[in-house]
Every structure is written in C-alpha cells, then in structure tokens.
Amino acid sequence: MPVPKSEFDDLRPLAFRDPSEVLDPDEMYTVYEIARLFQGLDPGTDVDPETEAILLDWTIPWMVYHADAFVFAEPASDADPGLYGLAVDGGGAETDSE
Template identity: 60%
Template sequence: MPVPKSEFDSLPPCDFYTPKELFETDQMYTVYEIARLLQGLEADVNIDRETEDILLDWAIPWIMTNADDLVVAEPRHDDEPGYYGLKE
C-alpha cells in the first residue's frame, strides 16, 4: 500500500553507481558480487542467504539497465554463475 512521503525523515535521490565506478577494468564479477558492491560491501564478504536474495533484487535490474556498458562471460563450470565486466 502506498505511504505518504511526509512519513519519511529524508528522501535522498535514487542514485546508483555506474559500471565504471563499481568495477575494476580488468576484473569480471558474478551477479552476487555485483549485489554486494552496489551496497558498498566487499565483493567477497559473507552474507546470509536471505540478505543476498534482497540484494539480488537490486543487482539484476542494475545489470539490465547498464547492459550497454557491460560484457558477459559464460560460466567456466556448470556449478558457477556467469560473469560481468566493463566493456572496453
């Protein structure tokens, strides 16, 4: 159900990192690592599954929105996700 804006103390702009701000140019990242980076966490930090699921809700649309600036690599093994990196 919608909530009036007046119920919130602060309404900062909805700004997200650009791929260039988030990624190292010579690295590839999984969607899980991207989810952590978008929240200001280290890519390899250990988080619980429930939190990770919430963070993925932010990461997947971010990847889709920034697809023109990204390259993708297929998983190296059947049990790992694909990888994303900066398009050069």
Template identity: 55%
Template sequence: MPRPKSEFEGIYPCEFYEPEELLDADVMYTIGEIARLLQGLDPDADVDEGTEAVIVDWAVPWVMVNADDLVVGEPPTDDDPGYYGLRTE
C-alpha cells in the same frame, strides 16, 4: 500498501553507480558480487541469505540497464554462475 512520505525518517535520491565507477576493468564479477558492490560492500563480503536475495534483486535490473557497458564471461562449468565485467573495447 503505499505510505505517505511523512512517515519516513529520511528520504534520499535514488542514484546508482555507473559501471565504470563500480567495476574494475580487469575483473569479472558474479551478480552476487555486483550486488555487494552496489551496497558499498566488498565483493566477497559475508551476507546472510535473506540479505543476499534482497541485494541481488537490485543488482539484476542494474546489470540489464547497463548491459551496453558490460561483457559476459562463459561460466567455468554448467553449475557455476555467469560473470560480468566492464566493456573496455
């Protein structure tokens, strides 16, 4: 249900990182690692399963919106996740 803005202690600008601000040009990342970076965490930070699900929900649209600035790496095996990196060409 919608809530009035007055019910919130703080309201902040909705700003997202640009790919070149977030990703190291020489590294490939999983969606989970990108999700952590978007939250200001280390890509290998330990987060609980519920938190990971929420932050990944934010990361997937970010990857889609920034697809023109990203590359995709073939997963090492069929059971491994995909990897994304900064397009440098």
C-alpha cells in the same frame, strides 16, 4: 501497507552509480559479487540468503539497464555462475579485430 511521506524527515532522490564507478575494468565478477560491490561491500562479504536476495533484486535491473557497459564470459562448468565485467570502452562489447 503504504506509509505517508509526511512520516519521513529525509526523502532523497534514487540515484544509481555508473558501472565504471563500481567495478574494476580488469576484473570479471559473478552477479553475487557485483551485488555486494553495488552496495559498497567487499565482494567476498558473507551475507545471509534473505539479504542476498534483496541485493540481487537491486543489482539485476541495474545490470540490465546498463547492459551496454558489460561483457560476460561463460562459466568454467555448468555448476559455476557466469562472470561479468566492464566492456573495454564502457559502452559496448569487446570485439577481436585483426
């Protein structure tokens, strides 16, 4: 059920951090690790499935919104998740050039 705003003493603007503030530019991460980092947790933190689902609910739209800031790598096998990292310039995919 909706809750009246008047019941809260502290209402803050919704603000998301830039991917470069969350990720190390030299690392690649699973979406699960990014979800933890996005919330200020260590990427190896153990969380219950319900919490993980909530973390992913916030992280996936954030990643889509900032898609130009990410690169991805295919998983080592079909059983492994893909890996994501920051694009070299933070604003587009890395490319090989001669």
